[in-house]
Amino acid sequence: MARLENPLVAQYTTHQYDVLVVGAGGAGLRAAIEASAAGVSVGLVCKSLLGKAHTVMAEGGIAAALANVDERDNWKVHFTDTMRGGQYVNNWRMAELHAREAPQRVRELEAWGAVFDRTRDGRILQRNFGGHRYPRLAHVGDRTGLEMIRTLQDHGVHLGMDVHMECTIVSLLKEGERIVGAFGYEREHGRFKLFAAKAVILATGGIGRAYKITSNSWEGTGDGHSLAYHAGAELIDMEFVQFHPTGMVWPPSVRGILVTEGVRGEGGVLRNKDGRRFMFDDIPENYRSQTADNEDEGWRYTQGDRNARRPPELLTRDHVSRCIMREVKAGRGSPHGGVFLDISWIREKLSNSAEHIKKKLPSMYHQFKELAAIDITAVPMEVGPTTHYIMGGVRVDSDTQMSGVPGLFAAGECAAGINGANRLGGNSLSDLLVFGKRAGEYAAKYSRDHKFGQIDNARIDQIAAEALAPFDRPAGEGPFQVQYDLQELMQDLVGIVRTEAEMRKALDGIAKLWERAAKVGVAGNIDYNPGWHTALDLKNLLTASEAITRSALERKESRGGHFRDDFPRKDDAYATFNVVTYRGSDGNMQIRREPLKPMPAELNTIIQEMK
Numbered sequence: 001m002a003r004l005e006n007p008l009v010a011q012y013t014t015h016q017y018d019v020l021v022v023g024a025g026g027a028g029l030r031a032a033i034e035a036s037a038a039g040v041s042v043g044l045v046c047k048s049l050l051g052k053a054h055t056v057m058a059e060g061g062i063a064a065a066l067a068n069v070d071e072r073d074n075w076k077v078h079f080t081d082t083m084r085g086g087q088y089v090n091n092w093r094m095a096e097l098h099a100r101e102a103p104q105r106v107r108e109l110e111a112w113g114a115v116f117d118r119t120r121d122g123r124i125l126q127r128n129f130g131g132h133r134y135p136r137l138a139h140v141g142d143r144t145g146l147e148m149i150r151t152l153q154d155h156g157v158h159l160g161m162d163v164h165m166e167c168t169i170v171s172l173l174k175e176g177e178r179i180v181g182a183f184g185y186e187r188e189h190g191r192f193k194l195f196a197a198k199a200v201i202l203a204t205g206g207i208g209r210a211y212k213i214t215s216n217s218w219e220g221t222g223d224g225h226s227l228a229y230h231a232g233a234e235l236i237d238m239e240f241v242q243f244h245p246t247g248m249v250w251p252p253s254v255r256g257i258l259v260t261e262g263v264r265g266e267g268g269v270l271r272n273k274d275g276r277r278f279m280f281d282d283i284p285e286n287y288r289s290q291t292a293d294n295e296d297e298g299w300r301y302t303q304g305d306r307n308a309r310r311p312p313e314l315l316t317r318d319h320v321s322r323c324i325m326r327e328v329k330a331g332r333g334s335p336h337g338g339v340f341l342d343i344s345w346i347r348e349k350l351s352n353s354a355e356h357i358k359k360k361l362p363s364m365y366h367q368f369k370e371l372a373a374i375d376i377t378a379v380p381m382e383v384g385p386t387t388h389y390i391m392g393g394v395r396v397d398s399d400t401q402m403s404g405v406p407g408l409f410a411a412g413e414c415a416a417g418i419n420g421a422n423r424l425g426g427n428s429l430s431d432l433l434v435f436g437k438r439a440g441e442y443a444a445k446y447s448r449d450h451k452f453g454q455i456d457n458a459r460i461d462q463i464a465a466e467a468l469a470p471f472d473r474p475a476g477e478g479p480f481q482v483q484y485d486l487q488e489l490m491q492d493l494v495g496i497v498r499t500e501a502e503m504r505k506a507l508d509g510i511a512k513l514w515e516r517a518a519k520v521g522v523a524g525n526i527d528y529n530p531g532w533h534t535a536l537d538l539k540n541l542l543t544a545s546e547a548i549t550r551s552a553l554e555r556k557e558s559r560g561g562h563f564r565d566d567f568p569r570k571d572d573a574y575a576t577f578n579v580v581t582y583r584g585s586d587g588n589m590q591i592r593r594e595p596l597k598p599m600p601a602e603l604n605t606i607i608q609e610m611k
């Protein structure tokens with residue numbers, strides 16, 4: 001009820017749920033479904049409209065060892081691929097659960113109505129993707145995320161959950177060590193909402209908007225990472241940011257928008273300005289035996305030849321991104337600072353190539369036609385790396401997804417562990433399903449075992465007052481400039497290639513941006529005010545950026561998505577721990593190393609056998 005003096009906030013509404021889910025992407029929806037099915041009351045909060053979460057943009061598919069296209073596939077191969085891709089700093093238990101449970105989760109999605117592409121005999125079709133040994137990605141053309149969200153949403157809403165759309169959580173609430181709810185504002189009229197909850201699941205997605213060039217939607221501002229951190233949870237692996245090799249580079253207004261790996265899975269090749277397929281020039285030793293050594297073999301692989309090995313364009317994303325950067329730096333790039341990705345060349349192989357491309361990659365065809373006036377069935381695309389995904393996130397228990405803060409769970413991109421140093425394409429959508437379900441199940445169980453906690457009203461007033469403070473400084477610097485400067489800084493100093501000196505400079509810059517962020521002002525009123533929303537996002541963006549930079553300084557080697565020009569090699573000594581970020585007792589961000597748990601002998605044997 002009304003206790004705030006500020007006339008802008010006449011009152012805040014109060015809602016009460018056993019389980020509150022923050023985020024309506026794949027992870028949040030799947031968690032909400034599971035918790036609802038367990039019979040507890042569920043509230044779902046999301047920054048945008050239901051159906052608009054970032055997951056909707058996912059293109060290539062969901063990785064699951066269904067073995068529909070190649071019967072040699074099974075969970076063990078998927079587990080091994082995931083660990084190899086993550087360069088063995090993954091949480092092996094999460095990688096195991098993910099590989100074992102993904103097929104079940106995909107079949108369940110099918111039973112709930114998802115319309116997958118089909119094999120000739122009517123099973124779910126699977127496509128090739130980087131780092132996956134066999135065709136493994138269940139897909140719906142290149143619009144898999146849309147179908148996944150549609151299905152989960154339909155199913156979830158029928159189970160009866162309350163949805164609070166266009167509502168942004170700004171703080172988690174605690175009683176002692178335990179989570180007791182969350183506090184946020186609704187975007188349309190700026191009114192505050194208090195959510196009392198026995199358990200809260202964070203499913204807020206990624207941090208891409210901390211960088212200038214990104215494939216992420218506007219929602220990717222690291223909110224869950226920041227909410228968890230400030231509530232006392234630990235983050236891990238924050239140095240591991242994935243730069244996807246193929247984002248659009250031209251025209252400038254669309255720079256960063258993703259060009260799905262599915263293009264390469266369907267036979268697309270990368271060339272430099274001299275027409276050379278440069279990916280054949282640098283094949284890492286640990287992938288050599290699985291990689292084609294000639295162009296014909298690579299083509300046959302994409303067309304389903306079981307005896308062919310994958311083309312080097314389908315090596316892991318970190319490697320392909322660096323190879324592209326090398327070509328660009330060496331002056332062999334395309335006119336607008338990328339390289340060429342060509343699917344049109346398949347007309348040499350297929351008489352109906354234009355129809356084939358349009359059928360297999362309809363969104364890509366339209367994306368280039370509409371945004372760049374390019375017909376990808378006839379000419380190559382220009383592409384370059386784009387900030388895509390963060391492997392790092394909230395440190396959670398592998399089986400339950402609960403963080404170190406009792407009652408606080410996390411799933412999906414804002415949680416960490418399964419991907420290690422690098423995520424394989426397709427492994428996010430399956431992660432959302434597998435660990436979204438687990439988070440929902442265990443949060444529901446937690447809520448049954450606990451009573452509602454006590455909400456501290458003084459704390460609520462404090463959070464609301466802090467949130468409204470930018471309105472008291474109408475002449476203060478605008479929040480957009482601070483956000484822009486942060487994005488430039490992260491892109492330039494903590495991007496694909498990193499050095500100690502640059503990252504030290506970045507830390508100094510971030511400290512100054514924190515000071516500026518504390519003084520930003522917004523004009524206008526509280527009704528749908530994007531300046532105010534951005535002012536509130538700054539804390540999250542800065543928290544995530546600082547965590548990335550401090551963790552990246554700690555890892556003095558190159559591994560997966562993290563490449564250090566001053567330490568360009570992988571160092572075995574760094575294969576034994578994760579970098580943990582936490583809030584020290586003085587309120588400052590701290591870093592420590594957490595030794596990896598020893599892998600059980602049977603999982604180790606699986607990895608050795610698959611090598």
Ligand SMILES: Cc1cc2nc3c(=O)[nH]c(=O)nc-3n(C[C@H](O)[C@H](O)[C@H](O)COP(=O)(O)OP(=O)(O)OC[C@H]3O[C@@H](n4cnc5c(N)ncnc54)[C@H](O)[C@@H]3O)c2cc1C
Pocket residue numbers: 022023024025026027028045046047048052053054055056057058059060061062063144145167168169170184203204205206215216217219223224258388389411412413414425426427428429430432
């Ligand atoms: C273009 C593109 C294509 C991709 N293709 C694939 C693919 O083919 N296969 C694959 O496996 N992965 C793919 N990915 C990655 C994958 O889509 C994401 O990692 C995944 O969708 C993240 O899902 P999520 O549920 O964790 O979060 P999201 O889908 O990002 O959802 C986050 C939710 O949290 C809400 N939220 C955020 N902050 C707050 C807050 N403070 N308060 C309230 N709500 C909040 C948002 O509104 C949103 O509802 C792709 C990514 C991109 C960018």
